Amino acid sequence: MNIEQAEVVIVGAGLAGSIVAYQLAMAGVEVLVLESGPEIPVNRAQYLERFYTTTLKTPESPYPPVTSLDPPRDPAGQNAPRATIADLILGWDDPKVSYLVQKGPMPFTSTYERVGGGTTWHWVGTCLRMVPNDFRLRSLYNVGVDWPIGYDDLQSAYCRAEAEIGVSANVADQAYLGMTFPEGYAFPMRSIPLSLVDGSFVAAVTGQTFDGLPLVVSPTPAGRNSEPYAGRRVCAGNTNCTPICPIQAKYDATVTMNKALATGKVKVLYRTVATKLNVGLDGTIFGVEFKQYQLGDGPITGFGEALGQRYVIAAHAIETPKLLLNSATPAWPKGVANSSGQVGRNLADHPIYLAWGLMPEGKAIFPYRGPLSTAGIESLRDGAFRSERAAWRIEIGNEGWNWPANDPYKTVADFIDGTNANGVNPLKSDQDPKPPTEALYGTALVQKLNDIFVRQFRIAFLVEQVEDDPDNAKCYIVPSADFKDRLGIPRPEIHYELSKYTQKGFLEAKRLATHIIKDLLGAVELTTPLTPGTFTYGNEPMSFQGAGHLMGTYRMGSDPATSVVDKDQRSWDHKNLFLVGDGVFPSSGTSNPSLTIAALSFQAGDTVANDLKAVTLTVQANETWQGTGVQINGLVPRLVRYVSGLWCASPQGGNVDGNGGSRHIDYSSYALPGAAEGALIGRVGSGGKPFLVGDLAQVPGNQQGELQLCINDDLTGQHGAGLSDNTGALTIRVEFGAL
Amino acid sequence: MRMEVSRHGPLGCALFGVLLCPFASAAPSLSPQIPFDVTATQPISLSSLQGNFDELSWQTFIALNWPALDNGNPNTGITIGKQDGATVWESWKESYQIFRAKGQTPLPWDAPATLPEVCKQLKPGRLLQQMGKVPDMLDEFIQPFESGPLVDQNGAYTRNEIVVNQSMFNGIVDNGLYSIEGQQKFFAAKKTNTVAFSCGSNDTSQVGSVMVKASWKVLGANDRPQDFHTVDALVYTPGNSDPSHGPIVEESCASQSVGLVGLHIVHKTASAPQWVWSTFEHVNNVPEQSTPVAQRKGPYLFYNAASDSAINQPPPRPWNPAVKATPSQVVREVPLTGPTNTLNAKYQALLRTANPQSVWANYQLISTQWPTAAPPPNCQISAANPLGNPAPSFLANATLETYIQGTTPQASSSCMACHGNAATHVTESPRTSFADFTYLLERAQSTSGQGAKQ
């Protein structure tokens, strides 16, 4: 039995866990991370080799546990299994092959990884912010649930996330649908050039509208280097972001975890699966039990408990609620952190409407080049229609028909074997007699394949999934009563379907897809429903794909009766427990969630760091510059916050708080000439330039030294009584955080 | 630079500068002349050309390591190896002297190097090798892409440095490529401007651009200096105030005797617009993975038969060069070929004719990577075949690419594949992004003082 201790225990070494670990380490906090999967490898050779040599090149294909169609793997025999595409192909509703015990009625088709670095190993890299109205679905459109925070509350965190990830974008392209940026803000790197495929969409849709809204092609902000950045290479257009970037031009969370490790304050236990959270009599968490293994399908090699003062669960939106619900005890019969009953509820994906087509003869667009996606149509992510049907964004794909039709494999086979699995041999037409199905060879084969490949394109509508009744969600995860993994941990049982609201969104997506493909591009549409996510809405047969997004299962809110965490991602039920990741999203909007996960993780990191390291002190009115004992390193943002108290700088000024009084005095002997008399002033180091704190301010960046505070008054007494007649004191808190 | 299309020639021989070397079968000689390009012997085959390029590597190694005069020219009055001393390449310009803080203009080629303050106070000690020049300053110890430091048997990190020859230096300085703003100006000045370093050629008898990367280990009490090319170096560790980059330390400088353990030599020639990549190691560095454990006769510099440390794994973070670390346990994953071993024996014997104790006979060529595709005219890169089908497909120096050895495309070390990803700071188009296979241009800083990104 191993006992591990740290100030903070984090479960999960993915995007959220790595960011929180990094931040806490930078704040001087000792951190222990429990990661269910294996170590971050020294290099990506093994992952890449697996990708190159597998026939099933799914998002999970490089990563352990290895998936295969033949023979299929039984998740009951694996220690840290996870959802895979192979599962969906072999039998999404067959627990002998599918890790997720899926009860339907529809399949949940998104997957994730359990390895050091998490699912960011295979994300596409899209770094869109949510638009302001995404946070107010209920107030504005009477559907879904409002967030307890808004876009403006996340502004500085989005900027920090963009810096950490390294996002390539231009502000001018991204300031739509109410999104704003700080004055003078520039993304870390310039926007990634559009592809030729994008260019054809730009030509086709510019000036066009759909339901009264403009169709605008926007470059997609991406966590992908467009310039040398943070020691990583620029993108070479390997067209393989998912499942793995061969050269790490695309950000993944190992970058942040390695920075966390470099501080010397973080320890990671890999192959260490959290099994249960233990709750004390006072309602706080007092430990995380874990089991350890060496081989993915081998015996348990260790077990123990991790103890900390704060606990952060960052295991993504299926494993986190699984852990919480598996921690039920007689004292907590609904599970840990679940008095609201909402843990595991509102499981949401961005179900994708995938459409594809073939440009007309003579209109080559040259897919299979560049990043997987460099642009999209984002202009329909919001609008009055959201009271009726789900919104979506459109991702323009650069990889031809690889996703919808397994190309180039299928089309090559069609023209060699003389089959027509892909609908281009022949391409449907009104010709009579119909052109023949050809089996080609030699020069003609090369020319025909070329002719087809260079005209392929696909688009993906990422549809917002909203429950018709968010307080009684139809989509949820509960621990399975019947099926376990090799460690004996109950596996996730999934209930999933698309609401009418979401399906209506699909219908509109289908309508626009056909309009763009046939009318605007002049192309032939080849979209057909794909299993297993088929459904019919009205008379329209359709299908959905998973986006690889899992969200919503421990949502934040302002009411403990209907939410799991508060706006600081702190559990309502257990004050020392934080739940991070996109499980906290009360609604998902249409943007890929990773950037918002990162932003929220920065905020959660601040909150946890403040719990442990915020300094509360008193600043006296009648003393000159007073040291706080807080060393500023200029690397992590710090806040100075007025808490309570009043002080007085002069009889005329009277008792004031940190904002000071109404007189502004410009004598040079004042702490900050020109600022309000009696205001709270700060500086970094004795030589630092004084700055106005007021009631709340961020310490100016790029300075190192001790933070000192002072009242804004005549410090030398050359104009009167100076400090000697001052009374009172302010209570001040120095925190981690940004404005 | 126009990206010329490569018309794939019928056979490689037609486009390799075939000089039927009249002395092809004669013994090579020790010469301070850097070869201009490969000399291809008939009949052409993959293995014969590999041998030709490997000879080029050795001749270049000898010429670059020739004892130097004060002005950096080879001292033709003495033969290499008679005595260990300052080499020709050690007089070349170091990367930190070119890519300076705030993008400042580099000092002229002949100007002595400017040292960090903390190094200036140190007396070099018995430093007579570098009269009139400053000793080597070694400031790099983390391998490419943060894969980790290499730790010797004494627990000390090896140190690296990069220098370029005057031709390449001129190519950087004359075009203003040493600062971000300079790079921007260069590309804006003319729509066809592209980074294109000078190309060596047998036709013009010109040596092209050459860059050298050297790895050194600090000589400890158990090391025999006479087994190494040694130098009195200033081992400089930059200060760090960011915990996420490692321990907080003040900058420091120590005068230490170091021995050469690895040497990359990269030469751009008309036969190889993707450059010719030669790499050498000290013969005692590491055993080959294919050698059974019991037969790994040491002693090795980076392997200990008695250790059970994991093979080819970097030390855990944080990395602090000031702290004694666990020695790395390194093996060579891709063995040297038979012909390479034969060639090494030949040249080591040749070096010993000048002095049986020649330090240079303690070095061996690992291999040479060269493009097999017919080179386009004017030393340009073909857009249809940018890397030119390199042979061998993979190449790693156990001291410089310790943790990325192997044979997985893109993940395992291949000089050209990796350096093909090098970029400038002006990534507006393929033309302006192309950095001609050197990562050095990424070190350019901004004159505004913002520095490189993050």
Added chain:
Amino acid sequence: MSTDLDNFVGLSSALTGIPIERLAPQLDPVGLPPLFLDYVTPRITTDVLNPLLTQYATLAADHVPPDKIAQQVLVTTQPTPNSVLAARSIMKLWFLGVWYQPYDAGSYKKGDSAVVSDQAYIYSWAWKVAQAHPMGYSESFFGYWNEQPSSLEDLTGVPATASSSAQQGDRS
């Protein structure tokens, strides 16, 4: 007298349309042809392979153009009943780097498929035919996707047809 390897390369070239010197350059650091021949031989068996190679050698010696050789092999005069299936699997091997077992042979089962090696994938021809590169392997430089690709002929040695020439990338 040409070797089995020469005939295998020639046959592959005729079937796929990719010129011989592209499949098997004189200086070849990767060496797929012998690797493929060794891989393919037990999987289609010499009973099928040898007649194919002989048929190719005979037609080539008669200076029959490659496209016509392919027509003979696949359409007109299959040397054995399984020849067409075997030939098609060989074609897919070159285009995709994947071997699709065409029929039962010894322990090999019809329908099995495998990527022959990482190099087989990286040097597979379907991607160059698309004027692109295998997903996961790019040698090109940042921003290339914003510009026209090299022509089909530059990448494969096969010129585009008249109708598709209109859309070919022009690098000059």
